[in-house]
Amino acid sequence: MSFPISKKALAAAALALTATVTAACSGSGGGTTGGGASAGGKVTIRWSTWGSAEDVALYKGFNDDFMKRHPNVVLKMETVPKYEDYHPKLLTQLTSKTAPDVFFVGDDNVGKFVAAGVLSPLNDKLAGPDSKSKPEDFSEGIYGGAKKDGQIYGVPNDTNPEVLWYGKKALKEAGITEDPAELNAAGKWTMAKYLEMNAKLKAAGKAGSLFWNWYGSTYSVIGGFGGKVWDGGRFVATTDPKSRKALETLAKGYADKTFLSADVLPASNGANTQFLKGTAGFFAGGRWMIDVVKKGGDLPNYDIVPFPSETGQPIPGAVAASYLALNKDSKNAKEAFTFLTEFVSKEGQLLRLKGGGAVPSVKGAEQIVLEGNYPAHAQTLLDVRDTGFANYPEEVAVPGLTKEINDHLLKVWTGKVAFEQGMTELQAIVDGKIG
Amino acid sequence: MGVVTPARPAAKARPARAATRVRHRDGWWAALFLAPQVIGLLAFLVFPLGFAVVLAFMKWDGLGEKSWAGFDNFAAQLSDPDFGTAVWNTVKLAFLTVPVGLALALLIALALNQVKGKTFYRVVYFLPVVTSSVAVAVMWQIILASGDYGVLNRTVYDWFGIALPNWLEDPGWVIVSIAVVTIWSSLGLNVVIFLAGLQTIPPALMEAARIDGAGPIRVFRSVTLPMISPTVFFSTVVAVISSFQAFDQIYVLVNPDHNDGARTIVYQIYDLGFQNFEFGMSSAAALILLVLTLLVTLVQFGVQKRFVHYDS
Structure with a gap:
């Protein structure tokens, strides 16, 4: 059997194919x-x-x-x-x-x-x-x-600065008469007041706050308790008493559903839906939330306030x-x-x-x-x-560290790991990563 | 041996040299023709595999300096609960997809082997195989989503008032959902392979069995199954390896990052390498997967000697 194409032509075609494939795969x-x-x-x-x-x-x-x-x-x-x-x-x-x-x-x-x-x-x-x-x-x-x-x-x-969006009607339905933004303007927007509002929302059958599981929310709450996350190049969120109190408060809140992690809510009843339905009072987020509340069609119902502080005085907040x-x-x-x-x-x-x-x-x-x-x-x-502050330079300098911290905290928030064990493991993870 | 090679006449030497030249020239041509395949093999298989083996013993974030880690990466993975979860989920997925998928494919192939218009059905069953896995995953996402979002749940609730589980988010159901999607998308390939196997059985053999009084079940058990056992074995090996390598559909269908029930070994490899930038750890996990796959395949090859008939 003979082929009309010469060996030279075939070889040239083979080489051209190789070159093409190599070039195509080179990015x-x-x-x-x-x-x-x-x-x-x-x-x-x-x-x-x-x-x-x-x-x-x-x-x-x-x-x-x-x-x-x-x-x-x-x-x-x-x-x-x-x-x-x-x-x-x-x-x-x-x-x-x-x-x-x-x-x-x-x-x-x-x-x-x-x-x-x-x-x-x-x-x-x-x-x-x-x-x-x-x-x-x-x-x-x-x-x-x-x-x-x-x-x-x-x-x-x-x-995108992380602030707390709140639904005025949801707060009112929970018997909350004070307006967070007005309290903030008066220098009275404290962590104690915020937690009190969350407890009232919970008592009214609602969730207090919705958080995405990221440093912006977690570290803002730690800041609100007067705690530190990084100090002198060391991760102190699990050892600083105020920071630990903040994390424990979050863990307890997630356990009794005062707080909900938006990451693990089902798509059919996700964070946006719950906030728009008024089944949660606060939702931590940035300016991008405007698009979310627009879908609810009741724009005047919503307003924003910074994360609360220990004393009511402004503190640096997380900024994406x-x-x-x-x-x-x-x-x-x-x-x-x-x-x-x-x-x-x-x-x-x-x-x-x-x-x-x-x-x-x-x-x-x-x-x-x-x-x-x-x-x-x-x-x-x-x-x-x-x-405000973007994520800490000490943290972002270590590849994957922020994600590992978030992943581990999510295990604590969802109850897969007990709080004390979770804190010990978290410290070990961070220490292991930063060397 | 005492045999003396007679001296060749000078005139014969030239054709011998010419033959050698031809052989050399043919060798070069052969090398040229083989070049695309060899280069591809070296560039996309041998080199990456070698690099992954080296990386498995290093600590590397993808950009900075690599440092020697010895067996630390392997030890870390073998003691990591996430890796354990990933292995367990992968094994569950294999146990769900391989027997069910192959049995279903064989049943369909047996049915198709009896009907006219096999080509049409072959094309129909093969369509999911040639459809983008991402498109398949998105389509099933729409079907299986929870509550009002999911076509299945909403329809069943509207018609029968029954609330179905949250298929893609409930850790107890997510692997079953993934298995259903995997079986659906790979069914056509197995059907076509089985159909090809069935068509190689000599009709005379079937006819002889029937003349001897064998019913349909006996014919299947004693003639059809032994005759297509090499095909079944091939499909089983491929299906097990595919289930161990499951990733793309799972990545699109669910988010294993927030759902441990969907974390498979390949997702663990991706997560370590491309989300956590731990390429050494990721390579170690990949090598463990390679060893696991090799072991399972070796076991399959060992067992097949008792069940697979290669004589026609």
């Missing part, structure tokens, strides 16, 4: 390692983020505007829908040197990227004439793990933040920084945050939060942003 290419000037002198800048379809639509608007003003730059946006899927992909890209020129990093992951030396230091660039915003335009506390030894490695994109970082290996660092600085600038945030659920990280863009006059105490979001 998306471009950007960092090969994203130089394309034909026509244009520079391609790859940048990546996570986000919903709505977020992506807002970013596209910014992209289009940027490319109009910088015709020599082509922006290529790479998005991952789920936050928890984003960092594994970014890590893989950084390890294989195919990461984008500019990328989002979450506050619980930024520390390890800083420690690994894959982010470009930004102090000089931010102080330079091309920078559209200065380091001091952002509150010191929200740099979190993106700042190390005075050097900035990521600029906050936007923030994400950062925009510049890849140290970017071949187009100049254009990449131009994109970064415009993205995080006041003008950039005004453009891309309009209609979204975030709080601007940069000073001067406050109208995003205040212009709708909703919620009534929207200023609280800005106050918490300005005095």
